[in-house]
Amino acid sequence: MKIIEYARSCRPFMYSYEDYIYSQLKPQVNPYVTNCDEYLGRNTSYFIFESVIPSQKYAVLLEASDGAGFREGCHCIKKDVWQEILDRHEVTDFIVFKMQWGKEDIFNRHFAFPDKTHPLGYFTDYPSDTYHYQKQTRYNSLLKKKDIDFLWAGTVNYKLADDKWPEDINIKYWASRERVQGYKALEKIKERRPEWNIVITDKPSFPKPEYMDLVMRSKICLELPGIGWFTTRFFENLMLGKCIMGRRLPHQLPYELKEDVHYISIGDDYEHLEDYMESYINDDSKIKQIENNVQTLQPYLTHEYAWNNMSELIYNMVASYNL
Numbered sequence: 001m002k003i004i005e006y007a008r009s010c011r012p013f014m015y016s017y018e019d020y021i022y023s024q025l026k027p028q029v030n031p032y033v034t035n036c037d038e039y040l041g042r043n044t045s046y047f048i049f050e051s052v053i054p055s056q057k058y059a060v061l062l063e064a065s066d067g068a069g070f071r072e073g074c075h076c077i078k079k080d081v082w083q084e085i086l087d088r089h090e091v092t093d094f095i096v097f098k099m100q101w102g103k104e105d106i107f108n109r110h111f112a113f114p115d116k117t118h119p120l121g122y123f124t125d126y127p128s129d130t131y132h133y134q135k136q137t138r139y140n141s142l143l144k145k146k147d148i149d150f151l152w153a154g155t156v157n158y159k160l161a162d163d164k165w166p167e168d169i170n171i172k173y174w175a176s177r178e179r180v181q182g183y184k185a186l187e188k189i190k191e192r193r194p195e196w197n198i199v200i201t202d203k204p205s206f207p208k209p210e211y212m213d214l215v216m217r218s219k220i221c222l223e224l225p226g227i228g229w230f231t232t233r234f235f236e237n238l239m240l241g242k243c244i245m246g247r248r249l250p251h252q253l254p255y256e257l258k259e260d261v262h263y264i265s266i267g268d269d270y271e272h273l274e275d276y277m278e279s280y281i282n283d284d285s286k287i288k289q290i291e292n293n294v295q296t297l298q299p300y301l302t303h304e305y306a307w308n309n310m311s312e313l314i315y316n317m318v319a320s321y322n323l
Contacts, residue, residue, distance in 0.1 A: 001314075003027035004057070005089065006047035007036035012125035013232055014064040014099070018045065020303035025049075040085075041076035048089050051318050058318060059086060059094035060310075061113070062120070066100055066228030069111025070169055077112045095317050097310055100228040101252045106169060118313055119252040121306040122230040130239050133212055144216055149197045149281055150245075151218035153211060154226075154233060156183050156202035172268050173250060175225035182224040182247070185270040189277065196281060212240075219287055220245050220280060223263070238262070239301055243290040245276060254309045255300040261293050 003025050009015050025047075033039040040046065043065040050057050065076065086094065096113050097120035108114045124130055160176035172178065183202055190198040199214060200222075206214075215221060221237045223246025230251055237244050245264040249257065259265035266276045280286055299305060 001025060002050045002052075003029065004048050004050055005029065005032050005085075007031050007033045007039060007045055009043065009045035009062060009064055010035065010037045011043055011064045013123045014043075014045065014062060016126050016128075017123055017303050017306065018062070021047075021307055024307060039078075040081050041078045044077055046082075046085070048085070048091065054322065056092045056318070056321065057089045058314070059089070059091045060314060061094060061096045063096060063098040063117075065098075066175075066226065069108040069114065070102065070106065070166065070173070072110050079112055082112075092321060093317055095314060100230055103250055103252050107173070107250060119254050120310070121254050121300075122232075122235050123301075123303065123306075124232045124236045124239065127239065127301075127303065130236055134240060137212075137216065146217055146219045147197065148199050148214060148218040150186075150199070150220050150222050150277060151214055152183075152186060152200045152222035152224060153204040153206075153214070154179075154202070154224065154231075155204070156180060160227065170268075175229050176227050178247065179224045179226060182270055182273075185273055186222065189274050193274070193277075196277070215240060215242060219243065220264070220277075222246060235301065238294055238297060241291055241294050241298075243280075243287045243294070245280065253300075254306065255297070257297070258293075262290070262297055263294075264290060 006022075006027055006029075008018055008031055027047075036045050037043070043063060045062045046059060048057060048059050061077075061082070063077065094116065096117040098111070098117050099120050099122050101117060101119040102108045105114070108117070111117060156179055157176065158180055165171055165174050165177075183200070186198070186200050190196075190200060199218070204211065215237065221242045221244050223231070223234050223237075223244050225231065225247060229249055234244065234246070243264065245266060248259060248265045248268055257263070264276065264280065266273050
């Protein structure tokens with residue numbers, strides 16, 4: 001696969017993944033533009049490659065927006081610029097990999113190229129940092145007392161919940177609004193249950209090492225959606241082998257992430273959140289089972305797995321023109 005043109009993402013979690021991609025592909029050209037956000041659209045990146053037999057050119061579009069495409073404006077791809085790129089290289093076909101991709105078509109209906117799109121997977125900003133921390137603290141973590149019952153720390157943008165929502169999609173799928181609703185629910189539960197050690201904040205100011213220490217001291221890491229349903233926090237907690245409790249995830253991954261196997265699902269709202277918390281708080285065996293199950297996911301959380309999956313789908317696209 002010979003790279004003849006490419007441009008990089010401006011989002012840290014995609015940029016770090018692209019570091020891995022280009023360590024494998026080793027392009028001999030410089031990026032076509034230095035700011036793909038301005039050129040092709042916010043949260044986009046791409047590469048064009050040439051196949052050997054027969055000599056044909058194909059394109060791969062990478063998309064890292066928080067929205068899957070459930071409403072207009074969820075994606076920012078400049079379709080005219082993309083067409084110019086395809087025409088410039090006389091591209092035979094292209095394929096798209098998106099980080100937030102809905103399980104149902106209604107979530108993806110306004111995305112630019114739904115019929116050509118596949119779930120990429122999701123990553124932390126810098127997975128190597130998480131793995132380094134895990135390696136350094138492996139033995140201490142085994143001995144660390146879990147004195148925090150429930151943890152959630154992140155920013156809450158209350159203004160985002162004022163946007164207009166499509167009438168034909170249940171408002172419970174509005175991720176940014178559901179973060180606000182979820183945090184308010186946690187505040188009420190914390191007030192009602194002072195006997196539980198619940199650590200939550202919507203204005204985290206502690207340094208990363210201190211935050212990581214809180215994570216490892218927690219029995220259960222709570223999950224609230226962000227602007228999109230997948231968050232870097234969720235996948236970092238999976239990488240750390242934690243038991244996570246949160247809403248049912250409506251988006252796809254290129255591997256199977258099972259409810260109540262790899263994370264505790266509270267369903268599609270927060271109505272029974274406190275009941276779930278009470279059910280698990282003192283059940284160490286259930287928590288340990290989730291943690292054990294999460295260990296089986298580890299090979300799928302890597303850049304290597306995402307790239308191998310991408311490569312297979314790219315190969316299938318090229319092979320379809322060589323039958």
